[in-house]
Amino acid sequence: MPAPAPSPLAVTRAPHVARQEEVLTDEALAFLAALHHRFTPRRDELLARRAERRAEIARTGRLDFLPGTAGIREDPHWRVAPAPPALEDRRVEITGPADDRRMTVNALNSGARVWLADFEDASSPTWHNVINGQLNLIDAHRRRIDFTTPEGRTYALRPDAELATVVARPRGWHLDERHLTAGGRAVPGALVDFGLYFFHNARHLLDAGKGPYFYLPKTESHHEARLWNDVFLFAQEYAGIPRGSIRATVLIETITAAYEMEEILHELREHASGLNAGRWDYLFSLIKNFRDAGEDFVLPDRNAVTMTAPFMRAYTELLVRTCHKRGAHAIGGMAAFIPSRKDPEVNAVALEKVRADKEREAGDGFDGSWVAHPDLVPVARAAFDAALGERPHQKHRLREDVRVGAGDLIAVGGLDARPTAAGLRNAVQVALRYIEAWLRGIGAVAIFNLMEDAATAEISRSQLWQWVRAGVVLDTGEKVTDALVRKVAAEELADAGTGADGAWQEAHDLLLEVALSEEYVDFLTLPAYERLG
Numbered sequence: 001m002p003a004p005a006p007s008p009l010a011v012t013r014a015p016h017v018a019r020q021e022e023v024l025t026d027e028a029l030a031f032l033a034a035l036h037h038r039f040t041p042r043r044d045e046l047l048a049r050r051a052e053r054r055a056e057i058a059r060t061g062r063l064d065f066l067p068g069t070a071g072i073r074e075d076p077h078w079r080v081a082p083a084p085p086a087l088e089d090r091r092v093e094i095t096g097p098a099d100d101r102r103m104t105v106n107a108l109n110s111g112a113r114v115w116l117a118d119f120e121d122a123s124s125p126t127w128h129n130v131i132n133g134q135l136n137l138i139d140a141h142r143r144r145i146d147f148t149t150p151e152g153r154t155y156a157l158r159p160d161a162e163l164a165t166v167v168a169r170p171r172g173w174h175l176d177e178r179h180l181t182a183g184g185r186a187v188p189g190a191l192v193d194f195g196l197y198f199f200h201n202a203r204h205l206l207d208a209g210k211g212p213y214f215y216l217p218k219t220e221s222h223h224e225a226r227l228w229n230d231v232f233l234f235a236q237e238y239a240g241i242p243r244g245s246i247r248a249t250v251l252i253e254t255i256t257a258a259y260e261m262e263e264i265l266h267e268l269r270e271h272a273s274g275l276n277a278g279r280w281d282y283l284f285s286l287i288k289n290f291r292d293a294g295e296d297f298v299l300p301d302r303n304a305v306t307m308t309a310p311f312m313r314a315y316t317e318l319l320v321r322t323c324h325k326r327g328a329h330a331i332g333g334m335a336a337f338i339p340s341r342k343d344p345e346v347n348a349v350a351l352e353k354v355r356a357d358k359e360r361e362a363g364d365g366f367d368g369s370w371v372a373h374p375d376l377v378p379v380a381r382a383a384f385d386a387a388l389g390e391r392p393h394q395k396h397r398l399r400e401d402v403r404v405g406a407g408d409l410i411a412v413g414g415l416d417a418r419p420t421a422a423g424l425r426n427a428v429q430v431a432l433r434y435i436e437a438w439l440r441g442i443g444a445v446a447i448f449n450l451m452e453d454a455a456t457a458e459i460s461r462s463q464l465w466q467w468v469r470a471g472v473v474l475d476t477g478e479k480v481t482d483a484l485v486r487k488v489a490a491e492e493l494a495d496a497g498t499g500a501d502g503a504w505q506e507a508h509d510l511l512l513e514v515a516l517s518e519e520y521v522d523f524l525t526l527p528a529y530e531r532l533g
């Protein structure tokens with residue numbers, strides 16, 4: 001029997017965005033419909049599987065490497081495909097929301113080797129941002145993005161300098177794009193972001209000697225990596241471009257994925273170009289999965305959990321070892337310190353903290369790392385230049401000395417710090433301010449000189465949830481209760497001052513919903529998306 005034709009996609013209750021017709025062509029929508037038709041049912045099954053696995057963790061309180069895939073881990077022979085020239089040297093990668101036209105130009109000009117063009121943690125997925133992100137990328141690849149602001153400031157791609165290679169990061173599998181539907185069902189945001197970027201740019205990029213490159217976020221298992229691989233195979237065939245043209249770097253940013261790094265690379269081996277240590281979502285995932293596993297799993301204040309904590313070190317070192325064993329790049333994560341062009345003291349602290357972070361990563365064998373701001377590019381580059389020298393990476397460092405057992409990744413107890421009253425207030429402040437910005441369509445913000453995005457906000461609200469449930473006693477002797485969180489949130493709402501209008505009230509209400517609900521909410525962005533204009 002011939003396969004049923006996919007239902008056409010409808011643009012549903014979407015505010016008109018200038019030039020959206022250039023993105024939502026009939027051909028592009030037909031491609032998205034085909035992706036949706038083939039892959040959304042599997043996406044749904046995999047989301048259900050996540051819930052089952054989490055229930056298992058709640059029941060057993062543990063995680064382990066998978067017995068059924070030991071053969072993949074023990075087979076010394078397989079490798080991922082060699083990196084394409086544009087992804088051979090990734091010593092500095094800058095990240096930022098794809099929807100901001102100024103940042104697009106600044107990131108491409110920044111001197112970083114890669115720009116992670118973000119539809120994920122740094123993006124609030126308003127329809128406006130979804131479309132403008134795609135338009136910016138289409139325009140940037142065709143070098144027609146230059147513009148002058150109404151104030152007379154010109155943004156132009158450097159004519160003779162090498163621009164950063166674009167690696168686009170679609171939304172995670174959990175989020176839908178409600179403005180694109182088929183038969184009344186929303187299309188997964190991941191397929192929309194991937195599909196539109198691929199459709200409009202893949203061939204153009206290949207003609208220019210590059211390719212459609214992606215970062216894959218919030219993957220929880222190798223089954224999810226297999227889904228992506230099948231999406232890639234389908235997309236390449238649909239577009240008539242060679243297998244393996246797509247390259248994907250997978251963020252190892254969930255605790256479950258940390259136990260499946262080899263399997264994830266194996267699933268994607270034709271398309272894989274690396275793994276990234278996404279530390280913020282990783283911490284979020286750790287808290288989420290072990291939220292009710294007892295006192296040993298209660299983390300102290302977010303700022304007290306650093307990358308040198310033994311369980312974080314186990315995670316990053318295992319990542320380097322795994323990548324290099326399989327010929328993949330190991331890319332480091334984001335230090336949250338943001339430099340300031342106005343405050344020299346803040347700037348000096350940020351540069352120093354980031355320098356230490358990048359030197360540690362380079363010393364551990366990472367091949368490159370992320371920065372959140374153009375002023376941090378030279379800092380990260382210096383750290384990796386020192387480790388890499390003339391080489392484009394350091395994959396020769398196999399790190400066979402690294403030994404990480406299943407228990408090491410979740411040995412979170414024993415940190416020499418405990419939750420504090422200041423930490424609780426900080427969690428409320430950060431989550432409140434971030435949610436307020438997100439609801440206005442801003443997905444990354446500097447708060448108290450730190451970069452905050454969806455991943456870091458998830459940590460803040462999850463810690464509140466966990467501390468209340470665990471009845472944590474703070475350094476002040478005060479017990480964390482529902483009432484205490486409400487009191488601090490009310491104070492912080494009042495402190496938003498003139499801003500304490502409807503938007504702040506909405507952010508406050510949503511914060512309490514995700515921090516105090518009886519049932520833990522899987523992602524803050526799910527209820528937030530319901531409220532997004």
Ligand SMILES: CC(=O)SCCNC(=O)CCNC(=O)[C@H](O)C(C)(C)COP(=O)(O)OP(=O)(O)OC[C@H]1O[C@@H](n2cnc3c(N)ncnc32)[C@H](O)[C@@H]1OP(=O)(O)O
Binds near residue numbers: 097104334445446
């Ligand atoms: C957990 C994770 O997933 S981490 C990855 C996701 N997070 C991110 O990508 C965050 C990226 N960073 C940012 O969005 C920004 O740096 C922020 C929001 C934290 C701070 O931004 P700002 O307050 O605008 O910083 P600041 O005022 O110092 O910016 C100075 C200039 O640098 C530019 N700039 C700042 N960050 C970036 C960036 N990441 N990419 C490109 N340009 C940037 C600004 O556009 C500005 O340019 P202009 O002078 O032409 O206007």
Ligand SMILES: O=CC(=O)O
Binds near residue numbers: 251
């Ligand atoms: O996406 C990166 C992270 O740290 O989360």
Ligand SMILES: [Mg+2]
Binds near residue numbers: 121280281
């Ligand atoms: Mg993340």
